[in-house]
Each structure stands twice: as C-alpha cells, then as structure tokens.
Amino acid sequence: MNFNTIRLVLLSCIALVSATAFAQQDFQGKAYYHSKTAVDMSNFGRPDMPEEAKHRMQARMKSMFEKTYVLTFNKTESIYKEEEKLAAPNQGGGGRFSGMMSSFTAGPQYKNVKEELLLQDQEFFGKQFLIKDPLKKFDWVMSGETKQIGKYMCFKATAKKTVTDFDVSSFGRPPGRDPEDAKKEEEKKDEEPKEVVVEAWYTMQIPVNQGPAEYWGLPGLILELSSDKTTILCSKIVLNPTEKDHIKRPSKGKEVTKEAYNKIVKKKTAEMRENFRSRGGRPGGGRGR
Template identity: 65%
Template sequence: MKLFFRKLFVLFFVLFISIPIEAQDFQGKAYYMSKTDVDMSNFGRPDMSEDQKKRMAERLKSMFEKTYILSFNKIESIYKVEEQLEAPTAGRGGGFSNIMSGAIDGIKYKNVKSNQFLSEHELFGKLFLIKEDLQKMEWKMTGETKQIGSYTCFKATTIKTWQDFDISSLRRPPNRDENKADENKQPEPVTPKKVEVVAWYTMQIPVSQGPGDFWGLPGLILEVNTDKTTILCTKIVLNPSEKFTIKPPSKGKVVSKEEYVEIATEKYKEMRENFRRGGGGRR
C-alpha cells in the first residue's frame, strides 16, 4: 500500500510540474558559469618569469571563465555569452586575447525537432556559421541523484567525439633549432578525440536542452563535467515577464565543422609564428 501511494505521489508531482511546460508559449532562461582548467605548459615562452606566467594565467582565466545564458522553449534554444561591460584590454593580450575569445565564444542554436545545430564563430574579425546535424548522444542513466539549488537532478554519462583545433599548437618550441624545423613542418591533421561527459539533468523542467551542444536527456541539463571543463547552472527563470523570440543565426560564411577546424588551426599556427617573430606579440 505504501508503494502504491508513493507511485501515485510521483505521478501527481510529475503532472503538476509539467503543466506550465505544456503551454504553447512556454519559455525559460538558464544562466551557466563555465570554468576550464588550462595547462600552462602549452603557453608562453620557456624564458617567461613567474610573474609573467601569473599574469598570463589570469588572462586565460578571464577568457575561459564566463557566464552564459541558455534561452529555450520546448524545441529550440540559443546559448550565448552574457553581455557585460568589460574594462579595456589594450596591452593585455592583443591578438592573443582576440583569437582565444573569438574562437571559443559563439552563439549556438539547437532545434531538437529538426535536429539542427548552428554555431557562430568570429575569427580575426571574420564571421563563420557552422551548420551541422545535432550529434546524437548515447546517454547512460546511473540512477544517482543530487540537489542543484531547488532542483532534483539525475546523473547521466556518455562518450562524446570531440573535434576541435589544437590549442597546444601555440606552444613555443624550447630552442631555435626546433623553431627552424617546425617552420618547415606541415600541419598535422586534427584527430577527433573521445571525451567522457557527466551530466546532471532535472525532470522538473522536461525539455531536451542543455548548455553548448549538450542535449538529448528528458530534462534540462543543469551541470556538465568533461575532461577539463565544468558548466554549472546558477539561476533559472521560467516564463519571464519579457517574452523573447528564438531565431536561428544566419550571418557569416557557411562552413562545415571540419572546414572550420582546419581554418582555425591554421590561424592559430599563424599567430604562433607572429608571436615568435614579434617577441610575444609586442611588435
């Protein structure tokens, strides 16, 4: 009898929380904080002082720790960096900061009904629009739960095939002989790598959306942990008073993910060479 009433309570609970989600004009906004651990051995010059390394670490931290907003409805979402007023960055990274932030931060659009994924990226002032299908994720439910704010979340894991440009190509070789040999070296093809993903989602918001290109669970994803990156939801606003419209991005040169990876990798290599010839980008 107790088991019967427990199942009945769960049924009523799910029906109760699903009522606002079924509305045709249902909308919501989720705010995420992203943090990435950076291997400092892949950046800078071998002769950098500890103070210089510390300043570069702080610069990288400001580029990799950002707040994002996921605006979503039942089938669509837009994920982008929260707009904030920032202090002038002149003399604090120049082209290095621009290429890093431009390559990482881009508007991402997902449509789980049409299986469409669009992503905007700006690289050296040029805008690209990557068009591809949503990558299907084979999630495995673990049965584990935890509380994130006022939401009960369930754990799911998957293995994601990740293809991106190699940031370690910015690493400066330790001596001039390696510099000379490296100049004549042909770019190596970018090999997709497999990364374990741990996600926490809540059935209290039963939409198949999440931050970045993560999706495919029976509830909104509130936390994602990958190899070196953690994305955590810090605030949720359901049915905000100010309604918004989700529009797919349409600006930029249309490319595939493979084409963009090749272009971005070459740009990184060019920037690395400029850093070498200009003494760290000061010229």
C-alpha cells in the same frame, strides 16, 4: 519497495505533472551557466619571462576561459550565448594575444530539437561564418544516481564524445627540443581525435530536452555538465519571465559545416604557430619599431 524506488516513482509523478503544466502554456525559460575550462599554463611563455609578467598573463588567460552564458529556451528551440558584461577598467591589456584568443570564442548557438538543427554564429579573424549541422545525438546512459542542485532534483547521465583537442598552451612551449619535432608533435595532437566521457545532471522538473552548448536529448533541462577539461554549472533559472525574448535563428555569414570550419581554424592555427616561433615566442611582438 525500497526507498530509492519510492523516490523515483514520486519524482516521475512530479515530472509528469510538470510536463502537463508546461504543455498547457507557451512558456519560455532562461538558465544562467558558469563555464570553466582548465588550461595547462605550466609551459606558457618564454623561458626568460619574469614571474610577475607570467602571473599577469596566466590571470588574463584564466579569465578568458571562465565565462557566463545564458540559455533562452522554449519547448523546441534555444539560443545559448555569452552574457554581455562591461570590461573592468585597466583589464584590456591582453594586446594582440587577447585579440587572437577572442577569435576562438564561440558565438550565439541556436538549437532546434524538433528539426534536429544546430546553427552557430561565429566570427573568426574578421570573417563571419554560419556553422550549420544536424544536432549531434548523444547515446545517453542513465545511472539512476540523483543529487540536489538548488531546488531541483537531478539525475545523472553519461555519454561518450569524440573530440579533437585545441591546446592554447602549445603556442608558448619553450624551445627544448628540435623545432621540427615540436611542430610535428603539436600537429599530431591537434589531428588525433580522442574519446571523452560527458557527465550530465538533468532535472525532470523542467521537462525540456535542452542544455548548454551543443548538449541536449535528455528528458529534462541539463543543469550541470562536465566534459574533458570543461565544467558547466547552472546558477540561476527563470521560468516564464515577464518580458520574453525572441529566439532568433542566426542567419549571417558564410554557411559552412563544423568540419569545414575546423579545417579553417586548423590552417590558421598552424600559421599562427609559425609566426609565433619566428617572433621568438612573443604573442604580440616581432615587428621592429
């Protein structure tokens, strides 16, 4: 028996002991994740925009796509939401564009792995929606690779996922070709689904099949995940906190499926692109004084 086999056997024993311990108590845990999404800003802004202004806008955009989330979970349920924090002084200058981008931020997301149910509270341009869908099942492939994340031994798993990409940088593409050609290219990009590889690292020392965002279905909590342009990394775990939170199902808003909600977003996105072009590529301007 080689070293890797012995290690897997030992880890399996640890996971079995952990599973027994977790099953014997009504436990709850909290996992804190840092999420980062890469956005191509090379074509963003007007061609004549000063470099200083472009750098300020890029810094604001970067902060919009770097967030901290908290996953509160028990054996069957979880709620995943952005960590509340106070805005830093003098950093509210995103104008209408910042308000527009905040409409694309996902609200609290509830998963019930026993019922295979996903609910998401979502506000979009002043309208409240409740997205309701069956939990997406991932066809996870175990690789046998391991690595240490903090004090937890983690295993690697991969799966394929079909996504339709929303590229915020398309709002700011400078005019360099026929507007109608640019419009068709952007619409085609948004409509064409693409297949990406999801890479997850999970630990059987916390034997719940939960994870950040919509990800789940592994024999342990997912601590690290990468999918397309997004990476999510767990930075802190608290098991059985003294004060437990109530994991509440979202219930407010117009109930829609994810597919129906995406159609609403695409329609609004097309309207914003047209308004953006008619204003000469200015995110918040265009109205006369």
